[in-house]
Amino acid sequence: MTTIIAGRFQEQTEVDDTLAELLHAGFSRDRVSTFYCNPSGQHALFPIGGDHNLSPGAKESGKSVAAGAVAGAAVGVAATPILGPVGTVTGGLVGAHLGGLVGGLSGMKEKGDPGDHAEDMENAVPMRHSGMMVAVAVPDDGEYEDRAIDVLRSAGAMDIERAEGTIENGDWVNFDPVTPMNLVEYARDQSMPSGPNQRA
Structure with a gap:
């Protein structure tokens, strides 16, 4: 290399x-x-x-999916007096599914939202x-x-x-487009150098 x-x-x-x-x-x-x-x-x-592998902002959604599913299932079970035993099972499954969807969406961060990592974003x-x-x-x-x-x-x-x-x-041959760049810093004007070994 x-x-x-x-x-x-x-x-x-x-x-x-x-x-x-x-x-x-x-x-x-x-x-x-x-x-x-x-x-x-x-x-x-x-x-x-x-x-x-994951969309930006989706890292935290897994925890929210689980929490939403549990909350939705609990709502379905709470409906036992109204829906009866069969309705409880159906209500629990539907509630868990809907709760998981809502929880997953609420757990995603907006693209570009630094969340708890604002300091890391400054040094990105x-x-x-x-x-x-x-x-x-x-x-x-x-x-x-x-x-x-x-x-x-x-x-x-x-x-x-x-x-x-x-x-x-x-x-x-080994170019990786997602590797962060190591930018070259230079402070000279736009003219070409007059001699060798002048560092950028």
């Missing part, structure tokens, strides 16, 4: 221009990968679709957005890493990130 510098673009023409600039800067074509990153939730990582690692990606595998030499960052930055790349992976024949 090697260090990979990647950036996101919105237009195919930007990708084409960036690819040409990377080749001009000395990077080999088979160590540069260009591809489209789907929006979150559309990476089809599970056979039934989606990126995660940024997730990847959809768009055209340009990624380049760089040697361990810091000069090439800086050069790749500067080419992507001068081309207008958004969310320039540093990752570990393998690019073979122009394909980032």
Whole structure:
């Protein structure tokens, strides 16, 4: 595995221009990968679709389903004097089912609701957005890493990130779209560096 510098673009023409600039800067074509990153939730990582085993906000719904089912069954049993023994069984089952549905919905958090984890949300690692990606595998030499960052930055790349992976024949073979990004921080202006080993 090697260090990979990647950036996101919105237009195919930007990708084409960036690819040409990377080749001009000395990077080999088979160590540069260009591809489209789907929006979150559309990476089809599970056979039934989606990126995660549970929908966001649904983690707490299981407890609420159980509590709602118990409450609904209790209401059904309480109806024994009115409905009789047969009605109690039917009422208990229907009550448990409806209670479970209501409990499950009430236990789900709204998407983006930090709930009890507001502090964790402030320190959350940024997730990847959809768009055209340009990624380049760089040697361990810091000069090439800086050069790749500067080419992507001068081309207008958004969310320039540093990752570990393998690019073979122009394909980032172990790219994981749901892995949080390690964004590159830089403070220079938009001009290209005047010499090597200037860190981003």
